[in-house]
Amino acid sequence: MENPQNAESSAVESTKNGVENINIGSERSKDGAKQEKENAAGKQNKKAERLEKRRLAAAAAATAVEESDPLGGNYGDLPFEAVQSKEISGRIWTKVGSLTEEYKEKEVLIRGRAHTIRGVSNKMAFLLVREAGFTVQCVVAVAPEVVSKGMVKFATAISKESIIEVQGSVTVPDKPIKGASQQVEIKVQKVYCISKSVPTLPINLEDAARSEKEFERAKQTGEQLVSVGQDTRLNYRVLDLRTPANQGIFRLQSHVSMLFRQVLISEGFIEIHTPKLIAGASEGGSAVFRLEYKGQPACLAQSPQLHKQMAICADFGRVFEIGPVFRAEDSFTHRHLCEFTGLDLEMEIKEHYFEVLDIIDKLFVSIFDGLNEKCKKELDAIDQQYPFEPLKYLKKTLRLTFAEGVQILKDAGIEIDPLGDLNTETERKLGQLVREKYDTDFYILHRYPMAIRPFYTMPCVDDPLYSNSFDVFIRGEEIISGAQRVHDPELLTKRAKECGIDVNTISTYIDSFRWGAAPHGGAGVGLERVVMLFCALNNIRKTSLFPRDPQRLAP
Numbered sequence: 001m002e003n004p005q006n007a008e009s010s011a012v013e014s015t016k017n018g019v020e021n022i023n024i025g026s027e028r029s030k031d032g033a034k035q036e037k038e039n040a041a042g043k044q045n046k047k048a049e050r051l052e053k054r055r056l057a058a059a060a061a062a063t064a065v066e067e068s069d070p071l072g073g074n075y076g077d078l079p080f081e082a083v084q085s086k087e088i089s090g091r092i093w094t095k096v097g098s099l100t101e102e103y104k105e106k107e108v109l110i111r112g113r114a115h116t117i118r119g120v121s122n123k124m125a126f127l128l129v130r131e132a133g134f135t136v137q138c139v140v141a142v143a144p145e146v147v148s149k150g151m152v153k154f155a156t157a158i159s160k161e162s163i164i165e166v167q168g169s170v171t172v173p174d175k176p177i178k179g180a181s182q183q184v185e186i187k188v189q190k191v192y193c194i195s196k197s198v199p200t201l202p203i204n205l206e207d208a209a210r211s212e213k214e215f216e217r218a219k220q221t222g223e224q225l226v227s228v229g230q231d232t233r234l235n236y237r238v239l240d241l242r243t244p245a246n247q248g249i250f251r252l253q254s255h256v257s258m259l260f261r262q263v264l265i266s267e268g269f270i271e272i273h274t275p276k277l278i279a280g281a282s283e284g285g286s287a288v289f290r291l292e293y294k295g296q297p298a299c300l301a302q303s304p305q306l307h308k309q310m311a312i313c314a315d316f317g318r319v320f321e322i323g324p325v326f327r328a329e330d331s332f333t334h335r336h337l338c339e340f341t342g343l344d345l346e347m348e349i350k351e352h353y354f355e356v357l358d359i360i361d362k363l364f365v366s367i368f369d370g371l372n373e374k375c376k377k378e379l380d381a382i383d384q385q386y387p388f389e390p391l392k393y394l395k396k397t398l399r400l401t402f403a404e405g406v407q408i409l410k411d412a413g414i415e416i417d418p419l420g421d422l423n424t425e426t427e428r429k430l431g432q433l434v435r436e437k438y439d440t441d442f443y444i445l446h447r448y449p450m451a452i453r454p455f456y457t458m459p460c461v462d463d464p465l466y467s468n469s470f471d472v473f474i475r476g477e478e479i480i481s482g483a484q485r486v487h488d489p490e491l492l493t494k495r496a497k498e499c500g501i502d503v504n505t506i507s508t509y510i511d512s513f514r515w516g517a518a519p520h521g522g523a524g525v526g527l528e529r530v531v532m533l534f535c536a537l538n539n540i541r542k543t544s545l546f547p548r549d550p551q552r553l554a555p
């Protein structure tokens with residue numbers, strides 16, 4: 001059977017609006033964008049434009065059912081009231097993603113988007129219907145008493161991305177269906193349009209979903225491919241999010257938070273919700289969003305740190321939170337956002353911060369196992385567009401002290417101040433060296449120098465220059481920061497002052513420790529970073545639904 005993903009339907013809309021780069025190669029290459037634009041506006045697109053114009057003209061002429069068609073009831077634009085909660089018909093819809101050979105010869109009803117539409121003749125058209133990133137090929141072919149030429153005309157004229165409903169019988173072609181995720185076909189009996197998309201989209205979904213491998217191949221062959229730049233994607237995020245890879249990314253993200261919640265609840269944690277409007281300056285520093293709160297200075301919480309510790313002082317024992325975290329930092333990096341989702345936990349400990357590390361070990365090994373087991377389709381969809389090596393992790397997570405990390409770097413000829421911090425580059429390098437030595441992309445580095453940790457971090461008992469703290473890395477980049485906390489109010493006050501914090505602004509926090517406080521520790525995880533690094537994606541904006549960075553506050 002023919003494949004509807006042909007060159008004819010590609011690129012036209014994308015070249016009109018919104019596409020930043022028209023590249024032969026990766027979307028990251030900005031060089032020569034002008035030249036590439038000219039190239040792409042060449043022959044192929046002219047032909048595509050001509051064909052698209054013809055299709056749109058047909059669409060304008062045939063938006064409604066032809067009155068004279070006796071089979072007119074089998075197709076058309078559904079009136080709005082049909083989906084206005086008028087009645088429940090009892091019909092059963094099948095999910096596109098679940099259509100397999102098991103449905104052979106069965107009648108199905110699906111609802112999805114018109115991904116691509118191609119009229120072959122006045123007797124035949126192909127519709128590729130997409131739902132949640134999965135696609136199925138539907139054939140509208142004239143058949144006595146079922147499909148009329150009018151229906152073919154109607155189907156051909158449907159605008160891309162419209163929501164349509166298709167009813168038909170499932171067939172299994174002999175040859176693989178290229179360009180569709182489902183390897184069955186639907187012989188259409190009825191097709192209705194539920195909601196029309198505008199005919200000209202700012203992003204062509206096929207362009208937005210193009211694989212990095214395709215760009216690599218195009219580089220070799222000189223083929224011209226349209227690439228959609230990051231800013232354009234984010235400007236039209238609702239469309240961009242419809243690609244299979246993005247569908248995979250955010251379904252995977254949902255699994256991470258679900259598993260985080262599940263595992264911690266099974267370990268006796270309770271979910272809490274701390275305030276995001278904070279008096280004073282949160283944990284201090286410049287990276288806070290300030291605002292006025294009914295005449296009082298306030299800010300958005302930089303983390304749930306202080307309140308989750310106060311929940312421990314209130315005897316909740318083990319708590320976690322999944323919520324927004326605000327950072328006004330001017331970081332124009334691939335891994336910093338101004339608003340991200342924090343996965344936080346805090347717990348009483350009996351003796352040692354290793355009790356927190358044990359939980360983190362179990363938690364993340366369970367999350368990774370769960371993703372690999374339950375999200376195969378999603379991981380595959382992401383890998384199709386952004387190929388990546390599966391994460392290597394050990395069943396018992398590797399723990400190295402900061403000093404051991406410094407030594408590994410030193411052995412590789414990189415000198416690090418043993419009381420200083422690691423920069424992004426040395427963290428990455430250490431990640432590579434650890435992978436070579438221990439065969440893991442996921443490890444814990446603990447006993448950090450005291451000087452580079454926040455005021456509430458507990459110093460090491462044997463050397464106050466070091467602290468009972470840790471960071472956790474995936475592929476050489478930080479995903480978690482945590483520590484045992486100071487639960488003694490006097491030491492806490494002293495440390496806050498030493499770090500230049502006005503203790504009056506955190507007096508209620510410090511007071512919480514004056515009424516008896518259990519030793520405790522915890523950690524903060526960045527959800528977007530976990531997903532980004534699990535899939536080895538190159539930018540955190542890819543794993544934030546509607547990212548907020550220093551230059552972006554919309555959509």
Ligand code: ATP
Pocket residue numbers: 327335336337338339340478479480481482524525526527528529530540
């Ligand atoms: P980094 O050193 O990478 O800037 P951090 O030390 O400021 O991170 P913490 O304040 O300890 O990070 O936050 C805990 C976790 O929250 C980090 O390990 C990371 O996963 C995530 N995180 C921190 N800042 C950001 C940010 N600006 N955007 C997205 N995620 C972040």
